[in-house]
Every structure is written in C-alpha cells, then in structure tokens.
Amino acid sequence: MVEDRKQRRQLERETRDRLRRLSTQGIDPDGGIAHLVTLKKALLGLLDGGAPSRASDAAKFATQAYSQSVQRHTPQGQGELACRAGCSYCCHTFVSATAPEIFNLLRVLRAQHDDATLLARLRAADALTRDLAGDARLTAHHPCAVLKDNRCEAYDARPNTCRAFASLSLAACERSWAGQRSDIPVPTVNVQLRGSFDLAMRAALRSRGLDDRSIELNHGLLVALETPDSEARWLAGEDIFAGVAADPVEREQSDEKRAAFERVISAIENG
Ligand code: SF4
Numbered sequence: 001m002v003e004d005r006k007q008r009r010q011l012e013r014e015t016r017d018r019l020r021r022l023s024t025q026g027i028d029p030d031g032g033i034a035h036l037v038t039l040k041k042a043l044l045g046l047l048d049g050g051a052p053s054r055a056s057d058a059a060k061f062a063t064q065a066y067s068q069s070v071q072r073h074t075p076q077g078q079g080e081l082a083c084r085a086g087c088s089y090c091c092h093t094f095v096s097a098t099a100p101e102i103f104n105l106l107r108v109l110r111a112q113h114d115d116a117t118l119l120a121r122l123r124a125a126d127a128l129t130r131d132l133a134g135d136a137r138l139t140a141h142h143p144c145a146v147l148k149d150n151r152c153e154a155y156d157a158r159p160n161t162c163r164a165f166a167s168l169s170l171a172a173c174e175r176s177w178a179g180q181r182s183d184i185p186v187p188t189v190n191v192q193l194r195g196s197f198d199l200a201m202r203a204a205l206r207s208r209g210l211d212d213r214s215i216e217l218n219h220g221l222l223v224a225l226e227t228p229d230s231e232a233r234w235l236a237g238e239d240i241f242a243g244v245a246a247d248p249v250e251r252e253q254s255d256e257k258r259a260a261f262e263r264v265i266s267a268i269e270n271g
C-alpha cells in the first residue's frame, strides 16, 4: 500500500517534470523516437489523470508545446512568414483535428457563446461542408466554423493542423485561392514537428484504446456539441465521431506508407 502510494507519487512527479520541460522547451524535430516517447509519456500522464476534461487538457498541452517547439527550432534565415491576422484563405479548406483537439476547441468556444448560438453556427457551417471533399471543398471557399470576421475566434486553442499551416509566400496562397496550381512554401520545421506531435498523440491515444483518427473539423465540432457529455462518453470508448469523415490524406495513404506509419506508432507505443 505504502509502496503503491510511493510509486504513484513518483509517477506524478515524473509527469509534472516532463510537462514543465516540454512546455518551456518543446521537442527537437530531429530528436528521433526518444523525444516522441517522452512526449507520449507526458500525454499519457494527462490522459491518465482523473480530470473529466483530460482529453481537452492533453490537447491544450500538445498544441501549446507544438508552438513552443516551432518557436525554438525555427532555423535562422528561414525567411519571414507571410501570415498575418485577418488573412484567412487557409481557413476555407478541409481542416482536420483529433478528438481531444476538438474538445479543447469547443471548450473555448462554449466559454464565449451560449450553446444555442454556437449550435446554430456549427450547423450552418457543417451544412455547407459536410458532403464536400477533395477539389470541391477547396474551390467552394466555405469558411471554418470557428472563423469570425476573418479571424480565428479560438486562436489559442486551434488544432495543430492550423498551427502547422503557415506560408512564406502570400502570393502562393492567393494563387491557390484563385484555383491555380500553387506549391505553398510551408516551413520545413512546421511540417516535421506536425508529424512528430501527431505520432506521439496517436500513440498515446492508442495506448489507452481511444480513437486516434484525425477528423473533419466542422462536423466534429457539431457532433461534440450535440452529443450530451461528449468528452466523457468518448473517453469511455464510445465512438461518437463514427459518422465524421476522416482526413483524406490518411484515407488515401499507400499501403507502404501506412505500414511505415504503423511501425513508427508501435515503436512509440512500446517505448
Ligand atoms: S497560410 Fe497563407 S492564407 Fe494562411 S494566414 Fe498564412 S499567408 Fe494567409
């Protein structure tokens, strides 16, 4: 009994240390599996806590640690980002997020709006985007449900997909918006770290038997709001997001890529 208590305290101390270290220093994009295992353990520390909001809390930590990692590891001479407040071409496309990120985003939106107002807004956004995929979604230019007056209303809680998508060229984003072929120059460090955080979060979720898919944001937010006790039910293993479209990049992955991805996730899970 005394041993159990000692062990629990030791685990709590280790989790606190990891969270503190990762929140201030982030992770190194070239740190390899060891860094991803550390990140996964930090996430597990949050997911295993007793808080009813532990999925949202894990996402809040992961999104903030992601931004911290980008800030610390952006190489000198990378060039200036073109992104500015009020520029929102990138908020009019398919955006996906994990369930914990959706709960975290919804928590912030619910603190700003009453549920009836929010429900009407999410239903309106989802009605426009639910069945649009691929190029049709790109060219329709329908906004993300969280966008208001061309600004993200829950910027500090935006998912890592949004944090990762930054551009070194406004002209490239404008060309893409106009329907022209355009390779948007996204900083390499953003992409690398996006992959790292995604892998660690998914390994943590799988370790606890939770759904690790990345799903369409407008519909996901609507389901999370419409489902009573959504976060608790999801944490209990209920597949509340079963009808929400998964990220097409994941769905269309080649067998070879999927197998490589699965190998890395297993290595992190078992690390
Ligand atoms: S990624 Fe492009 S569209 Fe989005 S904020 Fe940056 S410059 Fe604007």
Ligand code: SF4
Pocket (backbone or CB within 6 Å): 090, 091, 092, 095, 144, 145, 146, 147, 148, 151, 152, 153, 154, 155, 158, 159, 162
């Ligand atoms: S969550 Fe915010 S940053 Fe992300 S697409 Fe929506 S409005 Fe844009």
